[in-house]
Amino acid sequence: MARDDNAGQRRSRWAWQKRGAVALFSVLLVSVLLAAPVSAWERLRDDAPERYTVQTGDxxxxIAARFLHAPWQWPELWRENPQIDNPHRIYPGDELTLRDCLGEPCIRLERGQHVVKLSPDVRTLPHREAIEPLPRDAVEAFLRQHRIVDSAEALNELAYVVAGDDKRLISGAGDMIYARQTDHARDESAMVRGESLGIYRQGEPYAGADGDVLGLELISVGEAVLVRREDDIAQLEVRRAEQEVRNNDIVLPLESPFSDAPFMPRAPRNEVSGSILAVPGGVRFIGRLQVVAIDLGTQDGMQPGHVxxxxxQGERVNDPRTQEVxxxxxxxxxxxxxxxxxxxxxxxxxxxxxxxxxxxxxxRTPR
Structure with missing residues (x-):
């Protein structure tokens, strides 16, 4: 009888061990599945086209949003196209084809070759403009109106208005003004005769959460061109003025909207975290295609195209039982x-x- 009891206890312990092993295996399996990376195919939209022809205005x-849930993952979908001189440039009429590249989704670009027949007549091929990474008109006007200098020290090294013609305190379009260049301004941004120059006035400083000034906003008041220069004094003609030009306004060469480097929407390589500092222009609420200033810059690894x-922040609520916030x-x-x-x-x-x-x-860096 005791022998039967011992055998029953052994069978019971074995059954519990078996159930425990199965449970442990199930937990490990679920953990592995949850930790597994998302398939590249799952990044595609359900309605992603197999072929898309680039349109004017795209x-x-x-285009990335047509194929991907997260458009900034475009570089992972894009593949080098050796037949194209610059694969980062896409033109209206180009064909984008969704394919399987060694088990991973990829986009291939097909570009028709222009065939020109010789004839006595002179023919001009239409110039094709490459599509922009984002709406250019949404940022070009902004960049003419706003820019940033890093510090008050940097601001003091820039050229500035010292007088208007005929002792004017304020000047407008068509008037002559005089600006003084510091030694640093002559070295870093030499004025060229006939080149357009921006006239700016200091706006609000951008401060971080700790109160430190991260940059000073400059707001455009107009544009001018260099007429002549003598030593450190430059005579300028005001060509355009949204506001009156005053003494101590800053004079700088105009910025170009984009660099020549490839500009593609992509996530930063490093993990970054910051916040929206301001909405230039004083708008309180922010929607799509509005410009914002954030407290991250090149020192944090930011580059044009980074998404x-x-x-x-989530809401603050009261716990219904403890009443804690x-x-x-x-x-x-x-x-x-x-x-x-x-x-x-x-x-x-x-x-x-x-x-x-x-x-x-x-x-922050997107997932």
Whole structure:
């Protein structure tokens, strides 16, 4: 009888061990499945086209959004096209084909070759403009009106207005003004006769969460050209003025909107975290295709084309049992693309907004 009891106990222990092993295996399996990376094919939209012809007016973001849930993952879908001199340039009429490249989704570009027949007549081929990465008109006007200098020390090294013609205190379009160049201004941004120059006035400083000034905003008041120069004094003719030009206004060569480097929407390589500092122009609420200033710059690894997600702080609620105040998790609310980074501050364009964004919302590397 005791022998039967011992055998029953052994069978019971074996059954429990077996059930425990199965449970442990199930937990490990679930953990592996949860930790497994998302398939590249799952990044594709369900309605992603197998073939798309680039249209006039498209932007690189628009095209990427046709294929991907997250347009900033475009470089992972794009593949080098050896038959194209510059694969980062896409033109209206180009054919983009979705393919399987060794088990991974990829985009191949097909570009028709122009065939020109010789004849006595002179024929001019139409010039094709490459599509832009983001709406150029949404940022060009902004960049003519706004720019950033890193510090008050840097501001003091720039050329500045010292007088108007005939002792005018304020000047407008068609008037002559005089500007003084510091030694640093002559070295870093020499004025060239006939070249357009921007006239700016200092706006609000951009300060970080710790109160340190990250940059000083300059707001355009007009444009001028160099007429002549004698030593450190330059005579300028005001060609355009949105506001009156005053003494101590800053004079700088105009900025170009984009660099010549490839400009593609992509996530930063490193993990970054910052916040929206301001909306130039004083707008309170932020929507799609509006420009914002963020507290991340080239010193943080920001480059033109980098995409950041925008998170909004979760609501504060009362626990129904303990009445303690709880902070709900942050919610993803949009995405923005860097188009003009400075040392510690960058201008970015809001590309997506599922909610109304606001100053103080957090920005970070997208998942």
């Amino acid at each position: 932007t690189l973001w628009d 950041l997600r925008v998170d909004q 709880l902070q709900l998790p942050a919610e993803e609310a949009g995405a923005l693309m860097i188009f003009k980074p400075y040392d510690h501050v960058s201008y970015a364009l809001v590309m997506e907004a599922s909610r109304v964004l606001a100053v103080g919302d957090r920005v």
